[in-house]
Structures are given as C-alpha cells and as structure tokens.
Amino acid sequence: xxxxxxxxxxxxxxxxxxxxxxxxxxxxxxxxGMATCGIAAGARPVMQEFISEISKRNLLNVKVIQTGCIGxxxxxxxxxxxxxxxxxxxxxxxTPDKVARIVSEHIVxxxxxxxxxVGAQS
Amino acid sequence: MKDLSLxxxxxxxxxxxxxxxxxxxxxxxxxxxxLLTITIKDNGRGMDEELLxxxxxxxxxxxxxxxxxxxxxxxxxSCEQAEGSLTVDSVLGKATIVYAKxxxxxxxxxxxxxxxSTMALAIxxxxxxxxxxxxxxxxxxxxxxxxxxxxxxxxxxxxxxEVTCWIKDYIEEGIKNINGGNDL
Ligand SMILES: Nc1ncnc2c1ncn2[C@@H]1O[C@H](COP(=O)(O)OP(=O)(O)OP(=O)(O)O)[C@@H](O)[C@H]1O
Ligand SMILES: [Mg+2]
Numbered sequence: 001x002x003x004x005x006x007x008x009x010x011x012x013x014x015x016x017x018x019x020x021x022x023x024x025x026x027x028x029x030x031x032x033g034m035a036t037c038g039i040a041a042g043a044r045p046v047m048q049e050f051i052s053e054i055s056k057r058n059l060l061n062v063k064v065i066q067t068g069c070i071g072x073x074x075x076x077x078x079x080x081x082x083x084x085x086x087x088x089x090x091x092x093x094x095t096p097d098k099v100a101r102i103v104s105e106h107i108v109x110x111x112x113x114x115x116x117x118v119g120a121q122s
Numbered sequence: 123m124k125d126l127s128l129x130x131x132x133x134x135x136x137x138x139x140x141x142x143x144x145x146x147x148x149x150x151x152x153x154x155x156x157l158l159t160i161t162i163k164d165n166g167r168g169m170d171e172e173l174l175x176x177x178x179x180x181x182x183x184x185x186x187x188x189x190x191x192x193x194x195x196x197x198x199x200s201c202e203q204a205e206g207s208l209t210v211d212s213v214l215g216k217a218t219i220v221y222a223k224x225x226x227x228x229x230x231x232x233x234x235x236x237x238x239s240t241m242a243l244a245i246x247x248x249x250x251x252x253x254x255x256x257x258x259x260x261x262x263x264x265x266x267x268x269x270x271x272x273x274x275x276x277x278x279x280x281x282x283x284e285v286t287c288w289i290k291d292y293i294e295e296g297i298k299n300i301n302g303g304n305d306l
Contacts, residue, residue, distance in 0.1 A: 001299075002292045007274040010285060014278050034247075035185075036192045039132050040123055048239050048290075051246075055283035064283065066247040068139070069185065 017060060025107055026061040029082040030054075035069035041076035042095065049096040050079075053103045062107060075118065081106060090118040125235025126160065126224075129197040133162045133220050134244050136193060138251065140166030140218065147241065148256040149234065153226060158206075158234075160222040169212040177210055197222060204231035234306045238297065241266070242290035246281045255293065262300035266293060 032038070032047040050064045070078045075092035081102070082088050089112050091102065098116055105111045114120055123129050130147060137145045142164035150159045169177060173184075178198055183191025197220075198208040206224035224231050241255050245268055255266040271289070272280060279285070298305060 002295050004271060004274050004292070007271060007285070007288065010282075010288060011275055011278045014282060014284070034131070034135060036132050036135075036196065039128050039135075040196075044128065044131060044236075044239060044243060047243055051243075051283045051286050055287050059283075063281065064247075065281075066243070068135070 014060075017058075024110070025059050027084040028062045028107055030062065030064045030107070031067050031080040031082065032064065033068070033070040033076060033078040033080075034066040037069060037073035038076045038078065043077035045096045046077050046079065046094045046099060049099040050103070053099055054107075057103065057108070059103075059107065072118075075121065078118075083110070091116045092118045092121045123196060123200065123232070125233045126200070127235035127237040127240040129193075129200060129222075130160065130162065130237065131240040131244065132193045133197060134240070137162065137164035137166055137218065138244075138248055140164060140168070142166035142251060144252045144254070145244075146254040146256070148258075149237065150258040151226060151260070152258075153260055156226045158224045158226040158231065160220075160224075162220045163217065165217050168214045168216050168218050170214045174210065174212050178208070194220070200224075200232055204228040206231075237306070238290045238293035241293055242286050245271075245289055246283075246286040249279060249281050257297055257300065259300045264293075264296035264300050266296070 030050055032043055032050070034043050034047070047064060047066065054062050054064060072078060072092070077094040079091045079094050080088050081091065089106070094116070102113050102116065105113050123132070134145060134147070144165050146163045148161040178194055180192055180195040185191060194208070194210065201208045201222050201224050204224040205228050206222065209221045210218065211221070212218040241253065245253050253268045257264045268280065275285065
C-alpha cells in the first residue's frame with residue numbers, strides 16, 4: 001500500500017540533489033498544448049511521456065508545463081520547446097513514441113529533431 | 123474524446139482558466155442504481171446568467187484563438203449517448219459546478235479511462251491550485267487532497283516529474299483498492 005509519507009523520501013532526495021548540480025539542460029521548458037483540441041488529439045499521453053522520461057533521466061531543472069490552445073488545431077498535439085538563449089522549436093502531430101527521441105537528442109544533446117517540427121510536418 | 127478522463131481534464135482546464143484556487147473532482151459509481159456521476163466544482167470567476175444559458179451551445183466561447191468552444195458541448199454529447207445528462211451551474215464571482223450523469227452499464231458509455239494521469243497532470247501543472255479528488259465505487263471511497271500532499275512535501279514542488287509520477291501511481295493504486303483489486 002502506498003502512503004503519502006513516501007513523499008518524505010522524494011523530498012529528501014530532491015533536497016540533497018538541489019544545488020549540487022548544474023546541468024546543461026537547466027531552464028529548458030517543454031510546453032504542451034492542452035486545450036480541447038489538443039486533449040482530443042492525444043496531448044495527455046504525450047505530456048505524461050515527457051514527464052516520465054524527464055523523471056527517468058533525472059533532469060532536475062527541465063520543466064514540463066501546459067498551455068491552452070496554440071491556434072493550429074489541425075496540427076495538435078503540439079509541443080513547444082524553449083531552450084534559454086535559443087529560438088522556440090515547435091513540434092507538431094506529437095505521439096508518445098516520438099518523445100524519447102526529442103528528450104535524448106534535443107533536450108539532452110541540444111540537437112533539434114527536424115523531421116518532427118512544424119516546418120517539416122505542415 | 124476517447125474516454126471520460128479526457129473530458130474531465132478538459133473541463134478542469136476551464137476551471138483553471140477561470141482562476142480557481144480549489145478544484146474538486148468527484149466520480150461516483152453506483153452499480154446498484156446503475157449510475158455513474160461526475161462532478162467538477164471550482165471556486166473560479168463563474169459565469170453570469172446570460173453566458174450560463176448559452177454555454178452548452180458549441181458556438182459560444184470567450185476564447186480568442188478560435189470561434190467555437192467545444193469542451194462542454196462535447197462532454198454533454200458523451201453523457202447523452204449513455205442515456206445521461208450534463209448540467210452546469212454557476213454563481214458569478216464564486217463557483218461553477220459541472221455535473222454529469224451517465225448510465226453505468228450503457229453499451230455506449232465511454233470508459234472512465236486514465237483518470238490517474240488526468241489528475242496527476244492537472245495537479246503538477248498547477249502548483250498554485252489545490253485539488254480534491256474523490257472516487258466512490260459502491261460503498262468504498264478513495265480521497266486525495268493536494269493540501270495534504272503539499273504539507274508532506276514541505277516546500278518541494280508538486281511540479282517535479284518524480285512527484286507527478288508518484289501521484290499517478292498513488293491514485294491508480296487507490297482506485298484499484300476500492301474496485302475489488304481491479305483496474306478501471
Ligand atoms: N468553470 C468555468 N468557470 C467560468 N467560466 C467557464 C467555466 N467553464 C466554462 N466557462 C465559460 O464557458 C465557455 C465555454 O466553455 P467550453 O469548454 O465549452 O469552450 P472553451 O473552453 O471556450 O473552448 P474549448 O473547450 O473548445 O477549448 C468558456 O469560454 C468560458 O467562458
Ligand atoms: Mg473548454
């Protein structure tokens with residue numbers, strides 16, 4: 001049986017890692033469109049997959065956030081990646097199986113996955 | 123929408139947009155009465171009577187990125203296809219309640235789906251909003267209150283991916299427990 005006291009362990013682990021680490025990925029934001037159009041097109045499992053992948057790789061300072069309608073409903077699910085100091089990258093028609101590649105190539109290694117971007121898919 | 127948990131996520135987005143600070147989601151499954159009800163209640167900005175009257179019409183929206191608002195009317199259609207109904211009640215400046223009722227055993231009743239994911243993502247994406255999630259199956263009840271979770275985390279953010287994953291697992295297990303050991 002899980003109990004909320006388990007959160008103590010997560011808390012201690014997080015606090016012990018904080019400050020000790022400065023990763024190249026710090027400050028990156030992954031923004032998922034979660035309006036009706038995005039949700040209907042499958043945005044939730046995409047967001048869930050990003051969070052699982054970020055958690056697995058222990059990328060402490062990458063944030064996964066939601067936003068409303070990005071205004072290109074037919075290209076949903078849409079994910080925008082903001083890397084500090086760089087131009088925003090927009091990935092469209094996202095699926096959970098595209099997530100691992102974006103995390104390893106773009107988030108971790110800094111190389112945009114061109115074939116999933118709005119330029120290549122629209 | 124493929125399942126009810128996606129509708130719920132979508133309705134929660136309305137509550138978030140309305141600047142709520144507390145959002146309560148309750149799912150109640152009563153197999154004796156053959157009834158599934160879903161209540162989503164928030165303390166956001168609410169709607170005036172005029173908007174409330176037309177809110178189930180897909181051509182009504184206050185959004186600016188497109189001309190139709192789909193969320194509530196799609197949910198209503200999903201309820202009606204399972205011999206159910208959807209009602210929206212609101213007090214301007216105070217609260218909004220969306221109440222959905224469906225026939226539990228209806229062949230066209232959409233499955234509840236991955237409600238654990240819906241709640242975990244809503245919670246972690248909105249650190250400043252508290253959520254209460256209640257799920258009843260016949261006599262049994264599971265309850266999650268993010269105020270207790272935040273107290274336990276004591277300053278560590280619910281937005282951390284690891285916390286999100288934990289919340290999701292916690293809800294999944296809780297639902298299994300009230301559902302005779304079965305997933306939904
Ligand atoms: N909880 C709420 N509090 C205040 N206003 C609400 C709430 N829910 C809905 N509304 C109002 O009702 C309108 C219609 O909602 P609905 O979900 O059907 O469409 P939408 O949110 O505008 O667009 P979509 O859901 O397609 O992204 C909203 O634009 C908003 O003005
Ligand atoms: Mg909506």
